[in-house]
Every structure is written in structure tokens, then in C-alpha cells.
Amino acid sequence: MTIVHDSVPPDLVGSVGPCGPRRDPVSLLPETEPVRVLGTRAAAVGDPDLARDLYRRLLLGRRFNRQATTLTRQGRLAVYPASTGQEACQVTAAMVLAEQDWLFPSYRDTLAVVARGVRPIDALTLMRGHSHCGYDPYEHRIAPLATPLATQAAHAVGLAHAARLREASDPASAENLVALALVGDGGTSEGDFHEALNFAAVLKAPVVFLVQNNGYAISVPLAKQSAAPTLAHKAVGYGMPGRLVDGNDALAMHQVLSAAVAHARAGHGPVLVEAVTYRLEAHTNADDATRYRNAAEVELWRTRDPLTRLETHLRTAGLLDDTGAERLAAQAEELAAEIRAQFDAAPEPDPQSLFAHVYASPTSQLREQAADLAARLALDEDPDADADPDHDHDGLDRNNGSDLR
């Protein structure tokens, strides 16, 4: 919709030139309060199977977070940025995507990766310190976990744009895919976040940007991060709709994200969703959250725990009883045991993998360095071996009696 002053005759519409207003900003504005379903009438009339399924996934997700945190204490994970408290965001982000869609996670989104079908041990190779990305991005249609903040948002735009180009040039192979990029509240300050949203809107790329606003960028609270009314309001400046949703309400998350994905899939362009949630644990196991937030605040958010809220709804609605809860708890323990078993069986990394995939085929310099490492490893195995067996081939110039100038 174009905004035009009443006084401008219709035939002069557009006479403001290429810099005139192009879109009604009001239609893009997010909700004034986060969308909630739990505790409203909508929850009572919603799909009971969906609610039960969501609860099961949340419970498994919480157990995953707890098991991974335990593994850091055992030294079996180098680091783990837990998404405890954010399980409703993590689980629904994976759930609303179809098989052909792509997920672009950040480093706190291991649970979303597992929820989309990656084996826990493969999703955790980065945190284990074993290899940077332990799963096949093409098998699962999940980009590697991105540590540089918001950089992956632009990749989501490019991939979604490329998919649209293929649909235009070869409709028979059309996948009609959507890319979903996960960003945190701190990430919205990055230039790459801005650029990704701008490109997505300009290219009308089918991308959903989900900002999990968990209140803190490591230690810095949102108030020091942004002066925007809400992070969802940022959408308006790019010309895409913004949505604001209660990120601890799994039913609301599923509803809003599903709508956003449908909007993008229908060819209407990108959507920015801000999910208001809370990081119940510290930034990582290496962080001390008591230095920057008080216990009362954390306790307040424990009362808003996404699991507790959904469980209360299910029990009130008669969709969950003690027997059902015990069955789910047993499933969660099975998952934890499976993760531990996967870790017990996980292989050590191969030192030669260091050189394997720097380029499609190694340079001569990398071949020399790989040979050097191989010789050193052989020496570790057999101390009597030639310490420097490759010296005849390393290209070094030696004084072999040739005339010195």
C-alpha cells in the first residue's frame, strides 16, 4: 500500500520520484504486547495433540540441556551455552520447518539442531572440541552453528534468494523453501543483522528471522543493547512485518512461527519475530551470572518456565496425568542415557583431518605440512624412527659443497 497525500492528484502519484514513501508502516508494526495463548481461551480450544507433542519435546529439550551441562562439568564438553528456559523457542523453531526448509542456528541453538533430527553427538562436536561442524548441512538442511553473531542471517537470505531464483528459472524443481535464522538480542546490534534484514526485504526473500530475546548478551542487559520500543519494531524500518510473541509460551510460539513461515512461503517476503524469553542458566558454564543479575530476577523467570506453564495447561485441561508424566520422564532419561552412550563411543579426531578440507585439493605447501605432521606422529608411535624423515623433500637449501658465492 502506498501512502499518498489526499491533496496529490492520482495522476501525480509517484511524482515524488524514487525516494518517495513506498509502504504503509502501520501494517508492519508488531503487537503492543507479546502474543500469548497459554492462559487464554485460545489454549482451551487448541489442538490437544499439538499441545501434548510440544510438551514432550520441551521435556526432552530440557533434559538435553541438563545432560549437556553435566558433560561440561565432567570435562567431556569444552563449553556449552545452555538454552535452558528457551526450550519453547528452540523446539518450535525446528518444528515449524518442513523437510525442504533450512535452519541457520547460532551457537546457543544446539537444541534446535537436535530437534530437527541431528544426533546429539554430531550436534555437539563443536562444543566437544572435536570438529567444527559434526553434521552434514545438506543432509539435515541446517547450516553450521554460527559463532560470529548474526553473520548466518545473511546466509539465510542468500540461500532463500537462490531457491527463489531456481523456482523462477526451473519451476519443475521448485522447492518453495523457507529459511529460518536464529539470532539473539545481542545479535540484533550487529551490522550483519541489519544488512541481512535489509537484503531480505529488498530481495523479498522467504526468510523468517527469529530473535530470541533472553534479556542478556552475556552480561549486558537489553536496556544497554537497544533503545527500540521492542526488537520486533526494527522490522518496520526494513519494510517487513514484525511480530512480538511470548517466547515461554510454546503454543504461542508455534502459532506465530507457523504463520511467519507460511507468510514467507507464500511469497510475501521476510518476517521478523521477537520471542521474549529468559536464559535461566549463565551464558555458558564458564560464566558467573551472579555478577550481573540478581537471584530475585531469576526466580521470577522460573515462575514463567515454559515447561511448567505448558504442564499446568495440560493438567488443567485433563491432557496429562501422573502416569503420562512418568512415561515422558522415562523417555527423557532414555535420551540422556543415549547421549552418554554416544559420548562413550565417540571417536577421537584424526590429526590428518587438519589438512583434509582447507581447499578442494591441497596446495603443495599443505601437502608438505601434512607430511611433516605425519612424520611427527610416526615418531610418537616409534621413537626409533627417523625424526625428520622428510628432509630430503622439504625444499630447504642445504650446503652440499656447492660453491659459496
Added chain:
Amino acid sequence: MSGATTVTSLPAGQPSGHGDRPAAATSVTMVKALNAALRDSLRADPTVHVLGEDVGPLGGVFRVTDGLAAEFGSARCLDTPLAEAGILGTAIGMAMYGLRPVVEMQFDAFAYPAFEQLFSHVAKMRNRTGGRMGLPITIRVPYGGGVGGVEHHSDSSEAYYAHTPGLHVVTPATVADGYGLLRAAIASDDPVVFLEPKRLYWTTAPLEDTAPIGRAVVRRTGTSATLLTYGPSLPVCLAAAHAAEQDGLDLAVVDLRSLVPFDDATVSAAVRATGRAVVVHEASGFGGIGAEIAARVTERCFHQLAAPVLRVTGYDIPYPPPMLEKHHLPSVDRILDAVARLQWEQ
């Protein structure tokens, strides 16, 4: 990567030989050669897509993408918003989906906002994913000085790129290499930073195919000393070699063409042949490509060297204003002075 490309495109306004092919002797500018390489790549492979600032109807500020939007449409020659990290980040996503993006960074110093995308993702993605996800992206960067550009338009940024494992870094110094290396870069399954010497954009020579990425070439054989150079400094070195004839010196000149992969074999052989070497480049000397070359040459040719490897480079200063740049850029005189210091006294 492919070295077996065929020149099929005729730059606009040039007389045709047979059908689409230019007559062998037709001389074109490097700009036209680069344009022809893009055009032929776009024709040969539907996955090739050009994107950047002003690459559409304008044809790029140097006209390297002239006519591409008209022939291939705005989707395959895409004018993007003005944001280099966004351009490269979008190109990464396109490459993930199977396209071969060719990104234009408008000027050397304008590429810096894209460094995080380049260093943290483009260079590492194949390695991070255990070889499952390569990114065949070509990043074209007009670079270097000598064209009277005001600040931020004349940087020689090759050392930043060459220091980053996972990137190939090439720079043509001739019209033929402009065509051949760009085709090879676009055909490569690895990301290639393609540095275009602005100063040589308007040099002319016949359009022809050349060697694949990774090979240096001896542009002039010689017996007295070896000049090692690349990109915009090649013509300066050739002029210095010509002038040195007056002093009875016969200088060899090696054009590296590819900084990564580095052709140790050709460089070492060329230095051993004379026993003396000078590295010449525009970029500042400290921590530069010349330092790497001097180290590699010393490691490989130490006992054949009659003198330390010397460097003639830009000074260790921010790129100067254009009225002063002639003092900063390697000149024939500075190169000859360096050659004179190669310990000729027995």
C-alpha cells in the same frame, strides 16, 4: 578448477573474427577482457551470478560488468543494497544452494566491511564442514594505486587475504591473464579473491586464454638478477629491466599471478638461475607479501644467493594523497637502486 576455457565472447564494439570469436590479433583493454570473462562464464554456466554495487545498468564504476544485466537480466547481474558484508553474506547463502556467485567489491578499501564474512565463513566453510560444503565464490576487488584516487581508493590489501587459509588469491598483470584467470577463478570450487590492478585496467593486448590458477610465469628471462613481482608492478619491473640493459645488466622478471597457491617451484628456479633477487610490490613492506617471498626464497635458495633478497615496496604509511603517490609507488629508479645494492663486488 578449470584452465581449459574457451574465449567465446566479443567485447562490445570489437570487430568479429568467426561468429562470436574475436580475431586473434584483436587488442582489447583489461576491462574488456574481464567483461568478456564474466560474459563467457555467465553463458557457459547458468549457476554463475554476478552481484554488487552498481553492477547492473551502470556496468560497474569501471564498466567491468557493462552490458551483463542487459544480456542476462537483473537477477543474474544483481544491483544490491550498499553493504559489503551483506553482499558477501548473501553470496555465501547463494553458494550454499549451488550457485557460483561473482561478487564485485567496488574498491579495495570498500571490501573491509566484508572481512568477517570472508575470513570467518568464506575461507573456512569447506574446512568447518569436513569438506561437505565448499563455497565457489569469486570476489573481485579493484586494487592498488597510481590512478589518482583520493583516500580509501588505492589500497593494496593482498596480504590480508593471502594470510587467510582457505582463500585463493590471484592477480592478473596482463590482459590475457585478466581473461584466463577470471574464468579459472569462477570455475574454481574454492573461493578466490581476484585482485584487479586498477592501474592496468586500460592497458591493451589480444584476448587469449592462459594458465590455470597457481602458476607463476617468467615474463623476461635474464642472467644478472631476478625481479619477483605481480599485478600493477609488473610493467614497472619490465621497464626497469629494459633500463638496466644500459648498465649491462640482464634482469629476469617473474610475474607471480597467483599469491595463493604460491608457485615455489617457478620462483625458486628463477632465483637460482641468477643468484640475486628483488621483490617488488606496491603494498607496504612490513608484514607484506614481499616478506613471505623473501623468506621462502631464502629457505630454498640460500646457498645459491649472492646477496640478501631485497624488497622495493610502498612505504609503511597510510596510502598517500594522489599528489604524493608517485613517491610511494615502486619506480624504475627505486628498483634499479635495489638491484645496484645486490653486492656485485666480488
